[in-house]
Amino acid sequence: MCGIVGYIGNKEAKPILIDCLKKLEYRGYDSAGVAILNNGEINLVKSKGRLAVLEEKLNHIKVEGTMGIGHTRWATHGEPSDVNSHPHISKNGSIAVVHNGIIENYIQIKEFLAGKGYEFRSETDTEVIAHLIEHNYDGDLIKAVLKTLNELEGAYALGVLSIDNPDMFVAARKDSPLIVGLGKNENYIASDIPAILKYTRDILILEDKEVACITRDKVDIYNQLGEKQQREAFRVDWDVSAAEKGGYEHFMMKEIFEEPSAVKGTISPRIKGNEIELDKLTITDEMIQNCEKIHIIACGTAYHAGVVGKYIIEKLARIPVEAEIASEFRYRDPIINENHLTIVISQSGETLDTFMAMREAKKRGSRTLAIVNVVGSSIAREADDVLYTWAGPEIAVASTKAYNTQLSALYLVALLLARKKGLLDDGMYHQYLDQLQQMPDMIDSVLNKREQIQKFASQHFNAKSIFYIGRGLDYALSMEGSLKLKEISYIHSEAYAGGELKHGTIALIEEGTLVVCSLTQDQLFEKMVGNVREVKARGAVVLAITCEKNASEVAKIADSVITIPDVDSVLAPIVAVTSMQLFAYYVAVMKGNDVDKPRNLAKSVTVE
Ligand code: M6R
Numbered sequence: 001m002c003g004i005v006g007y008i009g010n011k012e013a014k015p016i017l018i019d020c021l022k023k024l025e026y027r028g029y030d031s032a033g034v035a036i037l038n039n040g041e042i043n044l045v046k047s048k049g050r051l052a053v054l055e056e057k058l059n060h061i062k063v064e065g066t067m068g069i070g071h072t073r074w075a076t077h078g079e080p081s082d083v084n085s086h087p088h089i090s091k092n093g094s095i096a097v098v099h100n101g102i103i104e105n106y107i108q109i110k111e112f113l114a115g116k117g118y119e120f121r122s123e124t125d126t127e128v129i130a131h132l133i134e135h136n137y138d139g140d141l142i143k144a145v146l147k148t149l150n151e152l153e154g155a156y157a158l159g160v161l162s163i164d165n166p167d168m169f170v171a172a173r174k175d176s177p178l179i180v181g182l183g184k185n186e187n188y189i190a191s192d193i194p195a196i197l198k199y200t201r202d203i204l205i206l207e208d209k210e211v212a213c214i215t216r217d218k219v220d221i222y223n224q225l226g227e228k229q230q231r232e233a234f235r236v237d238w239d240v241s242a243a244e245k246g247g248y249e250h251f252m253m254k255e256i257f258e259e260p261s262a263v264k265g266t267i268s269p270r271i272k273g274n275e276i277e278l279d280k281l282t283i284t285d286e287m288i289q290n291c292e293k294i295h296i297i298a299c300g301t302a303y304h305a306g307v308v309g310k311y312i313i314e315k316l317a318r319i320p321v322e323a324e325i326a327s328e329f330r331y332r333d334p335i336i337n338e339n340h341l342t343i344v345i346s347q348s349g350e351t352l353d354t355f356m357a358m359r360e361a362k363k364r365g366s367r368t369l370a371i372v373n374v375v376g377s378s379i380a381r382e383a384d385d386v387l388y389t390w391a392g393p394e395i396a397v398a399s400t401k402a403y404n405t406q407l408s409a410l411y412l413v414a415l416l417l418a419r420k421k422g423l424l425d426d427g428m429y430h431q432y433l434d435q436l437q438q439m440p441d442m443i444d445s446v447l448n449k450r451e452q453i454q455k456f457a458s459q460h461f462n463a464k465s466i467f468y469i470g471r472g473l474d475y476a477l478s479m480e481g482s483l484k485l486k487e488i489s490y491i492h493s494e495a496y497a498g499g500e501l502k503h504g505t506i507a508l509i510e511e512g513t514l515v516v517c518s519l520t521q522d523q524l525f526e527k528m529v530g531n532v533r534e535v536k537a538r539g540a541v542v543l544a545i546t547c548e549k550n551a552s553e554v555a556k557i558a559d560s561v562i563t564i565p566d567v568d569s570v571l572a573p574i575v576a577v578t579s580m581q582l583f584a585y586y587v588a589v590m591k592g593n594d595v596d597k598p599r600n601l602a603k604s605v606t607v608e
Contacts, residue, residue, distance in 0.1 A: 001027065001028055001074045001076060001100060001101070001102075001602050001604065001605065001606050001607055002027055002028040002071060002072060002073045002074055002086070002098075002099070002100040002191075002602075003021060003024025003025065003026075003027035003028060003071065003072040003100065003190075003191045003192075003195070004024075004069070004070070004071050004086075004098045004099070004100050004157055004158075004159050004178070004189070004190070004191050005017055005020040005021055005024065005069065005070045005071075005098075005159070005188070005189065005190045005191070005195060005196070006068070006069040006070070006098075006159040006161075006169055006171060006188065006189040006190075006214065007020070007066075007067065007068055007069075007186070007187075007188055008066065008067040008167075008168070008169060008186065008187055008214055008215065008216050009066055009067075009183065009185060009186025009187070009216055010066055010185055010186065010216070011066060011186065012064060012065070012066065013034075013036050013065050013066055013067055013068035014034065014036060014058060014063050014064075014065075014068070016199070017034050017036070017068050017069070017070035018034070018051070018054075018055055018058065018070070019198070020070065020188070020190055020195045020196055020199075021034075021051055021070050021071075021072050021195075022051060023192075023194050023195040023197075023395075024072050024190065024191055024192065024195045025050070025051050025072050025597065026251075026395050026396070026397055026596065026597065026602075026603040027072060027074065027100075027191060027192075027602055027603050027604055028072050028073045028074030028075075028602050029050055029051070029072060029073075029074070029597050029602075030048070030049070030073055030074060030075050030080035031046065031047060031048045031049060031072075031073045031075070031080045031081070031082070031084065031085035032046065032047065032049075032050075032051045032053075032054040032070070032071060032072045032073065032085065033045060033046025033047070033054065033070065033071050033073075033085045033086050033087055033098075034046070034054070034058070034063070034068055034069065034070040034071075034087070035068060035069050035070075035087040035089070035096035035098075035161060036063050036064070036065035036067070036068035037065050037067050037068065037161055037163065037166055038063075038064050038065030040163055040166070041163070042089065042093065042094075042096050042161070042163060043063045043064075043065065044087060044089060044096065045057060045058055045061060045063060046071075046082060046085035046086065046087065047082050047085065048080050048081050048082050048085065049080075051072055067161065067166070067167075067169060068161070069087055069096060069097075069098045069159035069160075069161055069169065070087075070098065071085070071086035071087060071098040071099075071100075071159075073085055073086060074602040076102055076125070076607055077102075077106070077123055077124045077125045077126075078122055078123025078124050079123075083121055083122050084122045084123055084124050086098045086099060086124075086126060088122060088124065088126050088127040088129070088130045089130055090130040090131050090133065090134035091117075091118050091119070091131055091134055092134060093163075094134065094162055094163040094164065095130050095133050095134050095137070095160065095161070095162045095163075096130065096160070096161050096162075097126060097129050097130040097133065097158060097159070097160050098126075098158065098159045099125075099126040099129060099156055099157070099158050100156070100157040100176045100177075100178075100191055100606065101154060101155035101156040101157060101174075101175065101176040101606060101607075102125060102154045102155055102606075102607050102608075103125040103126070103128065103129065103152055103153070103154045103156065104153045104154035105152065105153040105154065106125035106128045106154075109128045109132060109151065109152075110128050113128060113131050113132065113135065116135065118131045118135070125154075129148065129152065129156075129158065132148045132151060132152075133145060133148045133160060133162075136148050137162075139164070141160070141162050141164070141165050141168070141170055142170060142211060142213055142222065142226070143226065145158075145160055145170050145172060145211055146211055146222070146224065146226055149172055149174070149209065149211070149224070150224070152174075154174075154175075155174060155175035155176045155352065155606055155607075156172065156173065156174055156175075156176055157171075157172075157173040157176035157177060157178035157191060158170075158171060158172045158173070158178075159171050159189055160172075167215055167216065168213055168214060168215045169214050170211060170212065170213055170214070171189045171206065171211070171212045171214060172206070172209075172210065172211040172212070173206045173207075173208065173209075173210065174208045174209050175208065175352065175355070175378065175606070176191075176350070176606050177191050177192060177348075177350050177374075177377060177378065177604070177606075178190075178191060178206050179191075179192065179193055179196075179203050179204065179205055179206070179376075180203070180204040180205075180206065180212055180214065180219055181193075181196040181199060181200040181202065181203055181204075182200055182202040182203070182204065182219065182233055183199060183200045183202075185216050185217055186199075186216060187214045187215070187216065187218075187219055188200060189212070189214065192374070192393075193236055193238075193393075194242070194393045194395070197236065197238070201235050201236045201237070202233045202234075202235055202236075203233060203234055203235075203236055204219060204221070204231050204233050205231075205234075205376050206221065207229075208378075209223070209224045210222065210223055210224075210229065234376075238392060238393070242392045242393050249589075250396065250585075250589075250595045250596050251395040251396040251596045252396035252398055252400060252488070252581075252585055252595050252596055253585060253595075255394055255395070255396055255400045255401045256400045256401065256447070256578065256581050256582060256585065257447060258391070258392065258401050259400065259401045259404045259440075259443045259447075259578060260439075260440035260441070260443045260444050260447075261440065262389075262390065262391040262392060262401040262404065262405050263401075263404050263405055263408050263439050263440050263443060263574065264439075264440040265390035265391070265392075265405075266388075266389050266390050266391070266405040266408040266409055266412075267408050267411075267412065267436055267437060267439065268437065269390075270412055271433055271436070271437065274430055274433060276412055276415055276416045276419070276433070278387060278412060278413070278416060279385075279386070279387060279388075280385075281369070281385045281387070282384065282385055283341070283367065283369070283385060285420055287341075287367065288417055288420045288421065289420075289421070290339050291319055291339060291340070291341050291417075292319075292320070292337070292339040292340060293319065293320045293321070293322070293339075293340045293341075294313060294319055294320070294321045294322070294340070294341045294342070294343060295321075295322050295324060295329070295334070295336065295340060295341070295342045295343070295361060295366070296309050296310060296321060296322070296323040296324070296342075296343045296344075296345065297323075297324055297325075297326045297329050297342060297343070297344050297345075297354060297357045297358065297361070298323075298325075298326060298344060298345035298346060298351075298354055299325060299326050299327065299346075299351050299353055299354055299605065300399070300483065300605075301347075301398075301399040301402065301403050301480060301483060301484075302345040302346050302347060302351075302354070302399070302402070302403075302406060303323065303324075303325050303326070303345070304403070304476060304479045304480040304483065305345055305403050305406035305407050305410065305480075306323040306324075306343070306345050306410075307323045307476040307479060308407055308410065308473060308476045308477070308573050309321065309323060309343065309345075309407075309410035309413075309414070310322070310323040310476075311472060311473050311476060312410060312411060312414045312473075312570055313410070313413070313414045313417065315414075315570065316414045316415060316417070316418040316423065316424065316570070317414055317417035317418040317421055317423060318418075318421070318423060319417065319421075325353075326344075326351070326353035326354040326356070326357035327353040327357075327608070329357045329360070329361075330353065330356050330357045330360050334360070334361070334364070336361055336364040336365065336366045337364070337365055337366070338365040338366065338367075340361075340365075340366045340367075341366065341367050341368075341369060342358065342361035342362075342366040342367065342368045342369070343368075343369045343370075343371060343410075343413070344357065344358045344361075344368060344369075344370050344371070344372075344379060344383065345370075345371045345372075345406050345410075346370070346371075346372050346373075346377075346379050347372075347373045347374070347389075347391075347394055347399055347402035347406075348373070348374055348377060348603065348604040349370070349372040349373065349374040349376075349377020349378060349379040349380045350374070350377050350378055350379070350604050350606055351379075351604065351605050351606070352605065352606045352607060352608055353605070353608060354379060355378055355379050355382070358370070358379060358382065358383060359382070362382075362384075367384050367385075368382075368383045368384045368385070369383060369384065369385045369386075369387065369413070370382075370383030370385070370386045370387070371386075371387050371389060371406055371409045371410065371413075372386060372387075372388060372389070373388065373389045373390075373391050373394065373402050373405070375388060387409050387412075387413070389402060389405035389406055389408065389409050390405065391404075391405040394603075395596065395603070396595070396596045396603075397487070397488075397596060397597055397598055397601050397602065397603050398484055398487055398488050398581075398584070398595070398596075398598065400484075400581045403480060403577060404439075404443065404574050404577060404578070407573060407574045407577075408436070408439070408574065411432075411436055411571065411574070412436075415429065415432055415433070415436075432568070432570075432571075435567070435568050435571055436571065439571065439574050439575065442564065442565045442567055442575045443574070443575055443578050445564075445565050446562075446564055446565075446575060446576075446578040446579050446582075447578065447582075449562060449563070449579065449582075450582050452562065453562060453579060453582045453583050453586060454582075454586045456543060456560050456562075456583065457583055457586030457587045457590060458586070458590055460514050460541070460543075460587065461489070461586075461587045461590035461591050463491055463513075463514045464491070464492065465491065465492045465493065465494075465508070465513065465514075466482075466485060466491055466492075466493045466513075466514045466515075466516060467482075467493065467494055467495075467496060467505070467508070467509070467513065467514070467515045467516070467535075467540075468481045468482040468485075468493065468494070468495040468496070468515075468516045468517075468518070468580075469495070469496050469497070469498045469501060469515060469516070469517050469518070469528075469531060469535070470495075470497070470498055470517065470518035470519075470520075470521075470528065471497060471498040471499060471521060471524040471527055471528055471531075472521045472523070472524050472569075473520070473521055473569065473570070473572060473573050474498075474518035474519065474520055474521050474524070474528070474572075474573075474576075475495070475496075475497045475498070476573060477518055477520075477572075477573040477576055477577055477580070478495040478496070478516070478518055479495040480573075480577055480580065481495065481516060481518075481577065481580030481581075481583075481584070482494060482495035483495075484580060484581055484584035485580075485583070485584040485587065487598050487601060488584055488585070488587075488588035488593060488595050488598045489584060489587040489588040489591055489593065490591070490593065490598075490599070491587065498517075498524075498527065498528050498531035499527065499531070501531060501534065501535070502534065506534065506535070506538065509535050509538040509539065509540050510538065510539055511539035512539060512540075512541060513535075513538075513539065513540045513541070514540070514541050514542075514543065515535045515540040515541070515542050515543070516542075516543045516544075516545070516580070516583070517531065517532050517535070517542050517543070517544045517545070517558065518544075518545045518546075518576060519532070519544055519545065519546040519547075519550060519554055520545065520546060520547055520564065520567075520569060520572035520573075520576050521569045521572065522569045523569065525550065529553075529554075529557065532544065532554075532557050532558060533557060536557060536558075541559045542557070542558040542559050542560075543558065543559065543560045543561075543562065543583075544557075544558035544560070544561045544562070545561075545562050545563075545564065545576050545579055545580070546561060546562075546563060546564070547563065547564055547565070547566045547567065547572070548563045548564070548565060548566050549566050551563045562579045564576050564579065
């Protein structure tokens with residue numbers, strides 16, 4: 001939800017902290033702050049608003065020091081304001097804390113501390129951590145942090161510095177991401193790897209409830225009991241430019257343009273000699289034969305990928321699949337047994353609802369397979385098996401390339417299951433594999449239609465409401481198209497199954513209402529043509545998305561047609577979604593919205 005960084009070394013901390021925070025701003029952008037230790041004093045500068053506001057403030061203040069922590073916030077407790085911004089300082093001013101996560105028992109701790117004379121300046125849950133560490137401190141910061149963590153309930157990634165310890169700071173995590181970056185005579189912490197990639201590629205991952213003591217020349221990691229832990233660093237081999245805009249106006253556009261390579265990177269290494277090989281998956285053939293049901297659990301865009309997964313796994317592998325929103329699954333006492341497989345999907349690998357739903361499924365005996373983008377993330381580490389979507393860092397809050405790669409992974413899983421169950425003959429199987437490998441080129445051809453899509457967006461960016469309709473996989477696709485539009489354009493939008501429209505929603509269609517109709521499914525084409533006619537008859541303006549072979553027929557009934565290459569219906573969503581993402585993008589740009597950081601949202605949702 002928020003982004004945290006920390007630096008200790010021989011360079012000035014201020015520009016490094018700001019630089020790293022710029023890479024984390026996607027995680028939260030309503031306020032920001034830094035605390036830098038110098039000559040026995042904590043220099044605290046924070047402000048409401050985007051990071052640029054803090055940066056401007058810092059340009060006019062002399063803040064020196066070679067150790068500091070920083071934060072960019074997405075408000076949970078208390079409105080965005082200077083005082084609610086992090087870092088938070090303890091009562092006597094000796095300890096500063098940055099935090100990402102939610103402390104569930106902060107009210108009880110607050111009452112306890114109030115009884116001891118602590119006064120609270122902010123409305124945040126984080127402030128209690130600073131005071132509690134001070135309360136537990138008897139000269140050993142590590143011990144004080146460990147004791148404090150024992151008293152906290154909830155999720156946290158923390159950076160802590162204290163006046164008494166000018167040559168070290170402390171980091172800790174539980175259920176919120178935090179990595180340590182190792183440099184030469186300098187070390188870093190950050191909420192994710194891209195934030196510090198410019199400075200180091202050697203990374204340590206902290207496990208839940210571990211505490212790291214970070215000095216200039218070493219990092220010691222302790223478990224909950226204060227016992228020292230051994231940890232191997234790993235080297236990141238991505239290109240630094242993967243986390244830069246690279247000439248594009250927005251990350252979102254850059255990431256849409258990366259879809260062909262991201263899809264290729266997800267599919268190609270897993271097709272070896274005409275067979276699918278899924279990394280080191282430990283699911284046995286026997287488990288597949290005995291699999292009674294699959295649950296696909298995720299949130300937002302990842303959930304929409306899961307809905308596509310349901311259609312294709314059921315169609316190809318004939319295993320019943322339930323696709324479900326993680327926050328619902330968690331609390332509905334789901335019926336699961338050891339012959340069920342649970343697939344969780346998450347770009348960040350940190351979404352709390354998805355993570356907890358996965359734990360719930362595991363607890364009930366199900367095997368878990370995680371389709372995740374961020375390597376080493378919490379979900380990836382806790383699942384029985386992981387299938388990484390090699391999309392590279394996704395920075396824009398609106399998920400784009402992650403969706404196509406999640407679909408790619410789901411197609412691989414569906415085809416593998418179908419193959420193992422003997423449901424696809426060689427011919428069909430190899431035909432699917434061939435087509436799957438053509439996806440990057442097909443997405444490319446949709447990208448080449450961007451000017452046409454931009455023109456259509458320019459005619460409709462003032463729409464009050466936009467409906468998306470489709471049947472079968474086109475319905476699943478419409479859900480994602482509609483979400484993309486609302487989150488960045490702020491236009492009201494709903495996705496409906498074409499056949500369901502007449503049961504109520506069609507009452508909302510009036511003269512000029514824009515309806516985006518997807519007609520990519522051969523089997524349902526005529527039915528959708530009927531639905532297009534129904535909305536046209538009520539005055540709708542129709543933007544149709546269909547395959548080239550149907551373009552002329554659809555052009556007779558729609559106001560505009562965007563064509564995608566002639567692709568097998570089963571694979572169509574992976575190609576067609578790109579046109580919807582581009583449409584949402586151009587509408588948002590024309591409305592003058594902040595495309596990469598839409599209001600009220602954050603990239604990684606680590607609260608319930
Ligand atoms: O990191 P995750 O894939 O678990 O995130 C799930 C959703 O929060 C995410 O897809 C969200 O809906 C995006 N803003 C959609 O663009």
